[in-house]
Each structure stands twice: as C-alpha cells, then as structure tokens.
Amino acid sequence: MSNITNQSLSEILESIKSKKISSLELTQAYIKNIENAKKLNAFVTTTFDQALENAKKFDNKPNNEKLLNGIPLAVKDLFCTENVKTTAGSNILNNFVPSYESTVTKNLWNNGAFLLGKLNCDEFAMGSSNETSFFGNVINPIGDHLVPGGSSGGSSSALAADLTPATIGTDTGGSIRQPASFTGTVGLKPTYGLCSRWGIVAFASSLDQAGPMTKTVNDCSIMLEAMSGFDEKDSTSINKKKETYSKNLKDNIKGLKIGIPKEYRVENMPKEIDELWEKGKKILKDLGAQLIDISLPHTKYALPTYYIVAPAEASSNLARYDGVRYGYRSQKGKDLIEMYENTRSEGFGDEVKRRILIGTYVLSSGYYDAYYLKAQKVRQLIKKDFDDSFTKVDAILTPSTPSSAFKIGEKANDPVSMYLNDIFTVPVNLAGLPALSIPAGLDKQGYPLGLQLIGKALDEQKILNIGYAFEKNCGYKNEIKKWWS
Amino acid sequence: MSKEKFDYFVKGDKGKYEVVIGLEVHAQVLSNSKLFSGSSTKFGADPNKQVSLIDSAFPGMLPVINEECVKQAVRTGLGLNARINNYSVFDRKNYFYADLPQGYQISQYKNPIVGEGKVVLDMPYGSKEIGIERLHLEQDAGKSIHDMDPSSTYVDLNRSGIALMEIVSKPDLRSPDEVNAYIKKLRTIMRYLGTCDGNMQEGSLRADVNISVRKVGDKNFGTRCEIKNVNSIKFMQMAIEYEANRQVELLEEGKQIDQETRLFDTKKNETRSMRSKEDAHDYRYFPDPDLLPLKLEQKLIDDLKKSLPELPDNKKERFIQEYGLNSYEANVLVSEKEISDYYEEVAKLSDKKLAATWMMGDLFAMLNDKGLNISNSPISAKNFAELVQSIKSGEISGRIAKEVFEIMVESGDNPKKIIESKGMKQQSDPKELEKMINEILSKNKDKVDQYKAGKEKLFGFFVGQVMKLSGGKANPQLTNEILKKLLKG
Structure with a gap:
C-alpha cells in the first residue's frame, strides 16, 4: 500500500472499489506526503481534519456508483470553497472565507470526492511560473531550482509530487496546459462554457475556463466528466447533454486527420521542441492518423491580442477588490479615495498591478478603438482560422510550450519573455476551443515536454481519444525522485 | 378651447x-x-x-x-x-x-x-x-x-x-x-x-x-x-x-x-x-x-x-368618440389608469357627459381635499353612477345632489338609500306642484298684479316661495314652466 499515491486516479478508484484500500488510508497517505513536501510550497491551505472526516464517512457507507468515490482532492485556490479560505494567491483575499461553493468543486463533491486542501497559484491566475503568488513561489518536483509553470503551478506541482491523485486548475491563456507540460502531467482546457465559471475568482471572463490536471488521459476524462455540466448561474455556460467521456474513451484513431500548423514553428524555438513535435507526428501517423499541413495565419497576433483582451477584462473584474465589503482593507488613508489607493497598493502584487494598468489603458477613451476594439477584431480572425482548419482536420497537433521548465527567477524581471511562454496556448483560449497537453518526452536536461492537441468546440472526446492512443504508444513515464522529503 | x-x-x-x-x-x-x-x-x-x-x-x-x-x-x-x-x-x-x-x-x-x-x-x-x-x-x-x-x-x-x-x-x-x-x-x-x-x-x-x-x-x-x-x-x-x-x-x-x-x-x-x-x-x-x-x-x-393594454393616447381618442367628451375632459380622465377605469365604470351606468363633469368637479375636489386618490375614494364607482343618474333623471336637483354627495363621502352609503331615508327626492309631480303654486299665488295677489303689470323681476320671488314651501325639493324646471303658465292665465 505504500505506493498507492503514485498510482493513477483510475487505479486508485479501482483499489477503493475492491476495498484494497479504504478512503481513510488513502487520505492519510496523501496527508503524510503533503506534510513531507512543505518545501514545494504547493498548498496555501490544508483541510486535513475535514478530509479525514469525509473519508471515514465514506468508509462507513461506501457507495461506488459515482465517478470519484472516496477520493480526496486538492484544488487550485481560485475556486471558492464554502467555509474554507479562498485567496486566489493574493494578499487582498488573504482573509476571505466564502460562504458558497463553486459549481465545479460542488460537482466534484457531488461525485463522491472531498477537499484535501487549496493549492497555490499565481496571484489572480496572472503568471506563467507561480512566482507572482502572495504565498511565495512553488517548486517543480522535477528539480528544486525549477518553476512548476503557472498559473496552476501549485496544482501541477502537487499532482506530480503525489500530493493529490488528480486536481483542477483554470486556464485563461495556458494556465493548465503549460504547468502540465512543465511537470510531465496531463492537462485539459475544455471548450469555453463546458465548465461553469460560477464561484471561480475571475481573471478574464471571456477566456477563463476550469479544467482537469491528471496523471493519465483516462484520469482526465473521468475528472472532466465529473466537473463539467450546464449551470444556469453562468450565462456563458453551454446547455447540452452531459457526456460520458471515460466510458467512451477509445484508442483507435485510424483515419483521423491531424492538422500541423506551420505557424507554430516559431523563430528561435529550441531544436528539442521541434524534434518532440516530429516524434508526436510519427506516433500519430503510425497509429493510422493522416497528417495534414494547415495554416493558421493570424497566430502571430494571438499573443498581443491576448495581452490586450485579458488585462482589459481583468482591470474591470478586479475593481471589486476595494476593501469595502470583504478581503483586505488598509488602515491608512483619510478618505475613501485614499482607502482605495492604499488597499489596492498593499493588497495587489506587481504583476496584477501591471495588468490592471495595461487593461485600464487599453479601455480608456482615445485608446479603446486602437487597442481593445482592434484586438476583438483580430480575435475573430484567429477564431476563423481555426474554424476554417476544422473543415479539413479532426484535431491539431502543436507543442504545448516553446521550452521546458525554466529556472526560478529566470524570467521574473522580464514580463515579455514570461508572456512569450504562452505563445502556443493563448490562441486556443481566444478561440474558445478545447486543448489537451500530454507529456511526450524529455529535453536533454531531462525535463518533461508536452504536446498539445487542439479540438473543435465541444470535441473533447476526440482529443481525449487521440491523447489516449498517443499516451499508450509514447512510452513517457514520469520518474521523479522525491528529493524534498 | x-x-x-x-x-x-x-x-x-x-x-x-x-x-x-x-x-x-x-x-x-x-x-x-x-x-x-x-x-x-x-x-x-x-x-x-x-x-x-x-x-x-x-x-x-x-x-x-x-x-x-x-x-x-x-x-x-x-x-x-x-x-x-x-x-x-x-x-x-x-x-x-x-x-x-x-x-x-x-x-x-x-x-x-x-x-x-x-x-x-x-x-x-x-x-x-x-x-x-x-x-x-x-x-x-x-x-x-x-x-x-x-x-x-x-x-x-x-x-x-x-x-x-x-x-x-x-x-x-x-x-x-x-x-x-x-x-x-x-x-x-x-x-x-x-x-x-x-x-x-x-x-x-x-x-x-x-x-x-x-x-x-x-x-x-x-x-x-x-x-x-x-x-x-x-x-x-x-x-x-x-x-x-x-x-x-x-x-x-x-x-x-x-x-x-x-x-x-x-x-x-x-x-x-x-x-x-x-x-x-x-x-x-x-x-x-x-x-x-x-x-x-x-x-x-x-x-x-398584442398583450399591451390600451394606452392613454388611444384611450383619449376613444373617450372623445365614444363618450362625447371634449379633448380637455378626455385628457384629464385618462391621466391615470385608475381614473379612466373609474370613469368608464361610471359612464357605463349613467350619463357619460354629466358623469365627466361631476367627476372632474366635486369628486376630484373632495379627493384632493382629503389627500386621497381614486383607488381609495370613499365613493364607489357604482354609487357615483347612481348619483349621476339621479340628477339626470330629475329625481334630485343639482343642489340636493351636493348634499347627497357629502353624505355619501361620510357614510359610503348608496345615494338612493340616502335620498329615500332623508326624503330628498325632488318634487316632480305637476299636479302637486300646481297645487303648491296656486296656493302661493293666491296668498300674494298684490305681487301677481304687479307682475302682470310688467314687473317681471318678481318671477324670481315666486320661484323662491315655491322652493321655500317645498323645502328645496321642487323640480326647478317644472316649477318654472307651471309658474309661467299660471301667471299668464
């Protein structure tokens, strides 16, 4: 039983079902791992007592009809959890305890899982390295000097270090897929509207989407099935019949057409990334898929477009953190304006302030047309590129990131170089499409690299199937030495 | 206007x-x-x-x-x-x-x-x-x-x-x-x-x-x-x-x-x-x-x-057409939906024009005085219509109607009941009136002679005497007619 925590979610579920292990034993094993992994700084809050309680409850009355029976799960600290502090990685919410549960986490609990703790993340999900968190940076279990990616860096780190059997993150411009790629794990950004945004601390409303982060593609399908679904409390939620992704998971991808976009071969991209991409193509081809060269001509505008749209929405979404009703309030200041200024100056970190400033600027009168409006137009063109391509192909294969995990501090003072890390992931958010990052190999330093499969809107099943087939034939295995314990 | x-x-x-x-x-x-x-x-x-x-x-x-x-x-x-x-x-x-x-x-x-x-x-x-x-x-x-x-x-x-x-x-x-x-x-x-x-x-x-x-x-x-x-x-x-x-x-x-x-x-x-x-x-x-x-x-x-109610402009036109009101009256009566509803209920049961006059006069003045609006008026539309009808039919005179109206405001009672119980009905029986007038004329022979000699101003005096004798209930129109007839004779 000592190795239960390095198994996949589906294996663990099997063990619970066959009573090889109790939920309590499982939970205790994770608690032990978490207590030994404080160096990673993956958790902001732990809820061990509550988790042990829930595990016992399950063991007393086991019920195996749901998807996640008896499973303790840690989640990104961007999901509001009832009576459990929710910080979004920010000082401004350092003392915030919601009285409500986000729809996505509620769906998980309704499927038999329970909360193990809240995972560190970049402040308000703004970052690609988990270095912007008020609670300090998270360390990648791959190496003590490496970032785990971001913004769901606590999630990727905890998952790779066996501190949770699976987890969920949010992805506004790559915040699930990039950390998954950096830690050798699987991450899915679902179609915009598939998972409810209700109760998730908002970053950029038109881009934010919650999704699963797991050790295997099968686990990913189970988690997606559990967390997704129509929610009338979110006006952008898609009203459609729930799918059974795990039951329908197939590894036969013969005849599927896979698009290879030429624009994703960017300048100065490390040779290893290119080689990895070639390897991926070969695996899919060997499985009977057909590779088709495609063009997504507006790709080069995706990053600048994203860095107008996302900050614009964020500047407005974050206006509510004003010290008036909840959260941090500065005690300094002689009037309302000074209270605002001090609260927000002390409550927000530099990256959040930077994006609020950018967002405020691009929406200001006189600049709106040149920036925000133009960005919206380009966004339509980017979406159209994908629409056009999907008349010819079933899915698109690209690298997930232009590099493997970088060093802590390496890009912290160079926001543009940090932003460039999202170059392959942001177009998908702008187009509202689903995309899966799967581990595909290692670079010469031995750090994991991922490939990205992009699907049509609501075509999660297809990219999961391709990923599933890929995973079986890729031979990738995460072998992490537990140097921290 | x-x-x-x-x-x-x-x-x-x-x-x-x-x-x-x-x-x-x-x-x-x-x-x-x-x-x-x-x-x-x-x-x-x-x-x-x-x-x-x-x-x-x-x-x-x-x-x-x-x-x-x-x-x-x-x-x-x-x-x-x-x-x-x-x-x-x-x-x-x-x-x-x-x-x-x-x-x-x-x-x-x-x-x-x-x-x-x-x-x-x-x-x-x-x-x-x-x-x-x-x-x-x-x-x-x-x-x-x-x-x-x-x-x-x-x-x-x-x-x-x-x-x-x-x-x-x-x-x-x-x-x-x-x-x-x-x-x-x-x-x-x-x-x-x-x-x-x-x-x-x-x-x-x-x-x-x-x-x-x-x-x-x-x-x-x-x-x-x-x-x-x-x-x-x-x-x-x-x-x-x-x-x-x-x-x-x-x-x-x-x-x-x-x-x-x-x-x-x-x-x-x-x-x-x-x-x-x-x-x-x-x-x-x-x-x-x-x-x-x-x-x-x-x-x-x-x-x-399709489901919109009739709006004030249309209603105003209809009031002019259907009830023969002038533009001013129609305007006032459609100014509030509740007022127009009240009016229509009254108009269905009584004289349309007279109803409008009385509503815009005495009823509105009373509501205004008491700081009330039409929906909590002490006089129901049905009772108000009966009052208007009693005036129209000659059952009571306008002067008596004002008294009845006051009592209605205080008691909320039906006007017919008030008229009956207080004996306020107008005297409109020509025979009764003739009898009364003859009595007055015979008591005032000197004045009759003066009238006949050309002092026509005295007509008002005779009317006054009839009203006095009848306690104000003599039908003024009939009184005038009969008086003229008898004075000629």
Missing part, C-alpha cells in the same frame, strides 16, 4: 433666449427581483436586507439576466412607439464608488434594447411631439449614507442591482411646463403598462436634466450643462429656471458656458458645479464578458405588443 401661444423665453438685454432641454429619466422597472439576481426589490426594507452575493459582488459571482425586466423594457419601448432592437448588448461602465460593489455598473451603451420613439404632449398651445432617443436597461447602485456617523460612511446595498430603464429624450423640450407634461406623460404611460410605479418619493423616477440656451432664431445648440439626479418635477422646474437664467447672464456678459455636470441645491434653489468636462469620468465602457448579447425573437416582441 382657445389656443394660447407658447411663451417661455428668457429675456436678456441683448435679446430673447430659447431654453433647450433634454431629459435622461431613470425609471425603476416594476419587477419582483433585481436585474441580474434573485433579490427582492421591495421598497422600505431594513438596510442590506435585500442583498445577494451577486449584488454585493463577491468573488466569482456572475450576473444572470432577469427575463421579466427585459419584457418590461420592451413593453415600455412599445408604449413609447419606439423601435425594439432584436440585438442589444450589456456593457460595463467602470468607476469606483463605495456603493458600487462591482466597481462597474452593468448598463447598455452602444446597443440599447430600445431605439427611437416618441411621446405626444398636450400643451395649451396644441399638441407637441417629443422625440425619444433610446431606452436602455441598467443596474441601480446602492446608497451611501454620510450623516449617520461623523467619521464613517455607511452603505446600504438594497437598491444595488435593481433594474432601471434610462429613457433619453431628444433635446425637444422648451420650458419647465413641457418638462412637467413630459414627465407626467411618461409616468402615465409606464403606469398604464405596469412597467414602473412612477413613485418619485421612493426614487422610482428620477432625472438628469440637460439644459442649454440660444438666441431665438438660432439654429445651433448652445453649450449644455447637465443637472444630475433631480427627484421631483418641482425641483426640475426650479433647476431649469435657475440654470437657464444663469446661462443667459453669462452669455450677456460675453462669457462662455462651460460644459459641466451640476448639482441642484434644493435648499438654496441654485445649481452649482460638480465636475467640469476635463474632470469627466472615463467610464471605459466595454461589453460585459459575463453576459451574452441579448437576442430577442420577433415573436416575443409581437406577443408583448
């Missing part, structure tokens, strides 16, 4: 100035819950008792449009003869204030739900059409209370998120009287539609007033000032009066008018500058990404159109 001439100008030494006014009316939508949340909209609750997590902008909360509010806006648009837009967009208007929890107001900017329309005013100088520029839906803010504590401000979020319709007029108004008529007309239309209760004391109807002046004959508009949030018609009129004179004075002195936002100080009866154009907020409007564009199916609009 003779038509007066429009005459509202501000006179300066250098000429006569016309006052150009446009209004932005904020009308609270009648709905049980708020525009984007399920909280109650009832007036008068304790502070912060009608506030959901959405209204107070907790992290991760999302707005969901209240369909009833959308329908109310469409109904109002239809009532204003306006174009309904099948596609409209909710935008965020960003600014910081303690009673604005989200840090933005959800409003409609470039694509409002209702486009151009019009409202017709009946002015003493004829009817006048006022253009409607647009109507859009938006959230109300909360309320900051500054006078509860010397060093803190308190915030009440009960109003936060309540649906408002902002109705923007074209700059077609030219006088405080027209503003008065316009607001009242809007209010009447919305009350007919049941889309806004129009209660200005409770803040259900407020307005921002845009004013500029120009020399009579000028084609171009002058620089305008906006007076924010005036909450009574009286104050609007006072503010316009003050502001128009202020602007004319500046122009006469050869000075410029600054485009600015001003406040009306109700205690000092003056407007003063709140912020200049340079300090104007940059609201950074952009489409709210939490809400999809609002797409209305034509069928919904058509169905709402």
Whole structure:
C-alpha cells in the first residue's frame, strides 16, 4: 500500500472499489506526503481534519456508483470553497472565507470526492511560473531550482509530487496546459462554457475556463466528466447533454486527420521542441492518423491580442477588490479615495498591478478603438482560422510550450519573455476551443515536454481519444525522485 | 378651447433666449427581483436586507439576466412607439464608488434594447411631439449614507442591482411646463403598462436634466450643462429656471458656458458645479464578458405588443368618440389608469357627459381635499353612477345632489338609500306642484298684479316661495314652466 499515491486516479478508484484500500488510508497517505513536501510550497491551505472526516464517512457507507468515490482532492485556490479560505494567491483575499461553493468543486463533491486542501497559484491566475503568488513561489518536483509553470503551478506541482491523485486548475491563456507540460502531467482546457465559471475568482471572463490536471488521459476524462455540466448561474455556460467521456474513451484513431500548423514553428524555438513535435507526428501517423499541413495565419497576433483582451477584462473584474465589503482593507488613508489607493497598493502584487494598468489603458477613451476594439477584431480572425482548419482536420497537433521548465527567477524581471511562454496556448483560449497537453518526452536536461492537441468546440472526446492512443504508444513515464522529503 | 401661444423665453438685454432641454429619466422597472439576481426589490426594507452575493459582488459571482425586466423594457419601448432592437448588448461602465460593489455598473451603451420613439404632449398651445432617443436597461447602485456617523460612511446595498430603464429624450423640450407634461406623460404611460410605479418619493423616477440656451432664431445648440439626479418635477422646474437664467447672464456678459455636470441645491434653489468636462469620468465602457448579447425573437416582441393594454393616447381618442367628451375632459380622465377605469365604470351606468363633469368637479375636489386618490375614494364607482343618474333623471336637483354627495363621502352609503331615508327626492309631480303654486299665488295677489303689470323681476320671488314651501325639493324646471303658465292665465 505504500505506493498507492503514485498510482493513477483510475487505479486508485479501482483499489477503493475492491476495498484494497479504504478512503481513510488513502487520505492519510496523501496527508503524510503533503506534510513531507512543505518545501514545494504547493498548498496555501490544508483541510486535513475535514478530509479525514469525509473519508471515514465514506468508509462507513461506501457507495461506488459515482465517478470519484472516496477520493480526496486538492484544488487550485481560485475556486471558492464554502467555509474554507479562498485567496486566489493574493494578499487582498488573504482573509476571505466564502460562504458558497463553486459549481465545479460542488460537482466534484457531488461525485463522491472531498477537499484535501487549496493549492497555490499565481496571484489572480496572472503568471506563467507561480512566482507572482502572495504565498511565495512553488517548486517543480522535477528539480528544486525549477518553476512548476503557472498559473496552476501549485496544482501541477502537487499532482506530480503525489500530493493529490488528480486536481483542477483554470486556464485563461495556458494556465493548465503549460504547468502540465512543465511537470510531465496531463492537462485539459475544455471548450469555453463546458465548465461553469460560477464561484471561480475571475481573471478574464471571456477566456477563463476550469479544467482537469491528471496523471493519465483516462484520469482526465473521468475528472472532466465529473466537473463539467450546464449551470444556469453562468450565462456563458453551454446547455447540452452531459457526456460520458471515460466510458467512451477509445484508442483507435485510424483515419483521423491531424492538422500541423506551420505557424507554430516559431523563430528561435529550441531544436528539442521541434524534434518532440516530429516524434508526436510519427506516433500519430503510425497509429493510422493522416497528417495534414494547415495554416493558421493570424497566430502571430494571438499573443498581443491576448495581452490586450485579458488585462482589459481583468482591470474591470478586479475593481471589486476595494476593501469595502470583504478581503483586505488598509488602515491608512483619510478618505475613501485614499482607502482605495492604499488597499489596492498593499493588497495587489506587481504583476496584477501591471495588468490592471495595461487593461485600464487599453479601455480608456482615445485608446479603446486602437487597442481593445482592434484586438476583438483580430480575435475573430484567429477564431476563423481555426474554424476554417476544422473543415479539413479532426484535431491539431502543436507543442504545448516553446521550452521546458525554466529556472526560478529566470524570467521574473522580464514580463515579455514570461508572456512569450504562452505563445502556443493563448490562441486556443481566444478561440474558445478545447486543448489537451500530454507529456511526450524529455529535453536533454531531462525535463518533461508536452504536446498539445487542439479540438473543435465541444470535441473533447476526440482529443481525449487521440491523447489516449498517443499516451499508450509514447512510452513517457514520469520518474521523479522525491528529493524534498 | 382657445389656443394660447407658447411663451417661455428668457429675456436678456441683448435679446430673447430659447431654453433647450433634454431629459435622461431613470425609471425603476416594476419587477419582483433585481436585474441580474434573485433579490427582492421591495421598497422600505431594513438596510442590506435585500442583498445577494451577486449584488454585493463577491468573488466569482456572475450576473444572470432577469427575463421579466427585459419584457418590461420592451413593453415600455412599445408604449413609447419606439423601435425594439432584436440585438442589444450589456456593457460595463467602470468607476469606483463605495456603493458600487462591482466597481462597474452593468448598463447598455452602444446597443440599447430600445431605439427611437416618441411621446405626444398636450400643451395649451396644441399638441407637441417629443422625440425619444433610446431606452436602455441598467443596474441601480446602492446608497451611501454620510450623516449617520461623523467619521464613517455607511452603505446600504438594497437598491444595488435593481433594474432601471434610462429613457433619453431628444433635446425637444422648451420650458419647465413641457418638462412637467413630459414627465407626467411618461409616468402615465409606464403606469398604464405596469412597467414602473412612477413613485418619485421612493426614487422610482428620477432625472438628469440637460439644459442649454440660444438666441431665438438660432439654429445651433448652445453649450449644455447637465443637472444630475433631480427627484421631483418641482425641483426640475426650479433647476431649469435657475440654470437657464444663469446661462443667459453669462452669455450677456460675453462669457462662455462651460460644459459641466451640476448639482441642484434644493435648499438654496441654485445649481452649482460638480465636475467640469476635463474632470469627466472615463467610464471605459466595454461589453460585459459575463453576459451574452441579448437576442430577442420577433415573436416575443409581437406577443408583448398584442398583450399591451390600451394606452392613454388611444384611450383619449376613444373617450372623445365614444363618450362625447371634449379633448380637455378626455385628457384629464385618462391621466391615470385608475381614473379612466373609474370613469368608464361610471359612464357605463349613467350619463357619460354629466358623469365627466361631476367627476372632474366635486369628486376630484373632495379627493384632493382629503389627500386621497381614486383607488381609495370613499365613493364607489357604482354609487357615483347612481348619483349621476339621479340628477339626470330629475329625481334630485343639482343642489340636493351636493348634499347627497357629502353624505355619501361620510357614510359610503348608496345615494338612493340616502335620498329615500332623508326624503330628498325632488318634487316632480305637476299636479302637486300646481297645487303648491296656486296656493302661493293666491296668498300674494298684490305681487301677481304687479307682475302682470310688467314687473317681471318678481318671477324670481315666486320661484323662491315655491322652493321655500317645498323645502328645496321642487323640480326647478317644472316649477318654472307651471309658474309661467299660471301667471299668464
């Protein structure tokens, strides 16, 4: 039983079902791992007592009809959890305890899982390295000097270090897929509207989407099935019949057409990334898929477009953190304006302030047309590129990131170089499409690299199937030495 | 009615100035819950008792449009003869204030739900059409209370998120009287539609007033000032009066008018500058990404159109046609839906014209005296109709009717019962009257002789004697006829 925590979610579920292990034993094993992994700084809050309680409850009355029976799960600290502090990685919410549960986490609990703790993340999900968190940076279990990616860096780190059997993150411009790629794990950004945004601390409303982060593609399908679904409390939620992704998971991808976009071969991209991409193509081809060269001509505008749209929405979404009703309030200041200024100056970190400033600027009168409006137009063109391509192909294969995990501090003072890390992931958010990052190999330093499969809107099943087939034939295995314990 | 001439100008030494006014009316939508949340909209609750997590902008909360509010806006648009837009967009208007929890107001900017329309005013100088520029839906803010504590401000979020319709007029108004008529007309239309209760004391109807002046004959508009949030018609009129004179004075002195936002100080009866154009907020409007564009199916609009109640302008026409009322009477009787309902009930059971006269005379005077409105009138429509009929049929005279009316107000009783029990019925039996008159004539032979000799003034004396003898109940018309006949003989 000592190795239960390095198994996949589906294996663990099997063990619970066959009573090889109790939920309590499982939970205790994770608690032990978490207590030994404080160096990673993956958790902001732990809820061990509550988790042990829930595990016992399950063991007393086991019920195996749901998807996640008896499973303790840690989640990104961007999901509001009832009576459990929710910080979004920010000082401004350092003392915030919601009285409500986000729809996505509620769906998980309704499927038999329970909360193990809240995972560190970049402040308000703004970052690609988990270095912007008020609670300090998270360390990648791959190496003590490496970032785990971001913004769901606590999630990727905890998952790779066996501190949770699976987890969920949010992805506004790559915040699930990039950390998954950096830690050798699987991450899915679902179609915009598939998972409810209700109760998730908002970053950029038109881009934010919650999704699963797991050790295997099968686990990913189970988690997606559990967390997704129509929610009338979110006006952008898609009203459609729930799918059974795990039951329908197939590894036969013969005849599927896979698009290879030429624009994703960017300048100065490390040779290893290119080689990895070639390897991926070969695996899919060997499985009977057909590779088709495609063009997504507006790709080069995706990053600048994203860095107008996302900050614009964020500047407005974050206006509510004003010290008036909840959260941090500065005690300094002689009037309302000074209270605002001090609260927000002390409550927000530099990256959040930077994006609020950018967002405020691009929406200001006189600049709106040149920036925000133009960005919206380009966004339509980017979406159209994908629409056009999907008349010819079933899915698109690209690298997930232009590099493997970088060093802590390496890009912290160079926001543009940090932003460039999202170059392959942001177009998908702008187009509202689903995309899966799967581990595909290692670079010469031995750090994991991922490939990205992009699907049509609501075509999660297809990219999961391709990923599933890929995973079986890729031979990738995460072998992490537990140097921290 | 003779038509007066429009005459509202501000006179300066250098000429006569016309006052150009446009209004932005904020009308609270009648709905049980708020525009984007399920909280109650009832007036008068304790502070912060009608506030959901959405209204107070907790992290991760999302707005969901209240369909009833959308329908109310469409109904109002239809009532204003306006174009309904099948596609409209909710935008965020960003600014910081303690009673604005989200840090933005959800409003409609470039694509409002209702486009151009019009409202017709009946002015003493004829009817006048006022253009409607647009109507859009938006959230109300909360309320900051500054006078509860010397060093803190308190915030009440009960109003936060309540649906408002902002109705923007074209700059077609030219006088405080027209503003008065316009607001009242809007209010009447919305009350007919049941889309806004129009209660200005409770803040259900407020307005921002845009004013500029120009020399009579000028084609171009002058620089305008906006007076924010005036909450009574009286104050609007006072503010316009003050502001128009202020602007004319500046122009006469050869000075410029600054485009600015001003406040009306109700205690000092003056407007003063709140912020200049340079300090104007940059609201950074952009489409709210939490809400999809609002797409209305034509069928919904058509169905709402079919189910609209009869509106005041149509009702007025019908009252003129059907009940033979003049324009003035019809206008008064359609001014409130409840009044028109009352009138129609009375008119069905009695003389239509006489009913109108009595309603607009004695009934309204009584309600006004007692501070009541028609819906809590002590006299029911049915009883009022019986009273009118009793006058019409000659059962009682107009003078007696006034007495009966008084008793009805006090007791709420049926007029027939009052007339019976107090013996107030008019004496209309010609034989009885003749007997009475003969008695009087024989007692006053000298006066009869004088009358016959040409002193015709004495006719009034005889009538008076008949009334005295009958205790005021003699039918005056019959009395006159019989008296004339007998005096001739």
